[in-house]
Amino acid sequence: MASDLFAGRIPGSGGWILPQPGFFSRRAPELAPELLGCLLCVDSPEGKASGIIVETEAYTEDDPASHSHRGPTPRNRSMFARGGTAYVYFIYGMHSCFNVSAGPAGVGEAVLVRALEPCSGIDVMFRRRGNRGDGMADGPAKLCQALGITLEHDGLDLSRASGPGPRLLVPEGGAVKDAGRSARVGISRALDRQWRFFVPGSPFLSRRSP
DNA sequence: ATTACGATTGCCT
DNA sequence: GGCAATCGTAATC
Numbered sequence A: 001m002a003s004d005l006f007a008g009r010i011p012g013s014g015g016w017i018l019p020q021p022g023f024f025s026r027r028a029p030e031l032a033p034e035l036l037g038c039l040l041c042v043d044s045p046e047g048k049a050s051g052i053i054v055e056t057e058a059y060t061e062d063d064p065a066s067h068s069h070r071g072p073t074p075r076n077r078s079m080f081a082r083g084g085t086a087y088v089y090f091i092y093g094m095h096s097c098f099n100v101s102a103g104p105a106g107v108g109e110a111v112l113v114r115a116l117e118p119c120s121g122i123d124v125m126f127r128r129r130g131n132r133g134d135g136m137a138d139g140p141a142k143l144c145q146a147l148g149i150t151l152e153h154d155g156l157d158l159s160r161a162s163g164p165g166p167r168l169l170v171p172e173g174g175a176v177k178d179a180g181r182s183a184r185v186g187i188s189r190a191l192d193r194q195w196r197f198f199v200p201g202s203p204f205l206s207r208r209s210p
Numbered sequence B: 001a002t003t004a005c006g007a008t009t010g011c012c013t
Numbered sequence C: 001g002g003c004a005a006t007c008g009t010a011a012t013c
Helices: A030-036 A122-128 A142-148
Strands: A039-044 A047-059 A084-093 A095-101 A110-120 A165-171 A180-182 A195-197
Touching: A030 A047, A030 A110, A039 A110, A039 A142, A047 A122, A047 A142, A095 A142, A110 A122, A110 A142, A110 A195, A122 A142
Parallel strands: none
Antiparallel strands: A039 A047, A039 A165, A047 A110, A047 A195, A084 A095, A095 A110, A180 A195
């Protein structure tokens, strides 16, 4: 059960509910810590799977490290969609990464989901990951592989109640309060911005300590 | 048309 | 810790 795996991290939480209207309309640096503790669910023909978000990063238009920094392109158009839209991109010729677009339509902001605590459908995730014993969702590309998130999910509405592909539920008891923060991972520019957020002490992070 | 380069991962030393 | 894998994208020629 999910609450067992996440014991003590969300005091008073009884489960997850649909996000309220406007939840995703705040700016990426404000939305990123609010996504910690949210449940990322994916329904597919291979089975359902879900995980609790434990690590995120914010990206904005005035941010030299962001895909949206040089304006809209066919690839990054979902970053400019209204908040709550899935932005999935393909990188290094082999990996997909999953983002939640933030802010109002026309604003190119998004939150990269970097790590999950596996919650349900762990057998499906394990199989998709090639039966590897190490972390199944402790990296932005690894969690996409585990959950079966691909480019075909780019542009999906993440606040919908059901249907194939990724969607998001928010913790009934509110977001994680004591989020840790650090510089973002895997970029060379704007290292001064502390826009990586994580659940302190979680064993499911992509990196132990910054 | 050509080219350089990734918001990464896994294997090798 | 170092580095190859692998290819779509976007900038440049």
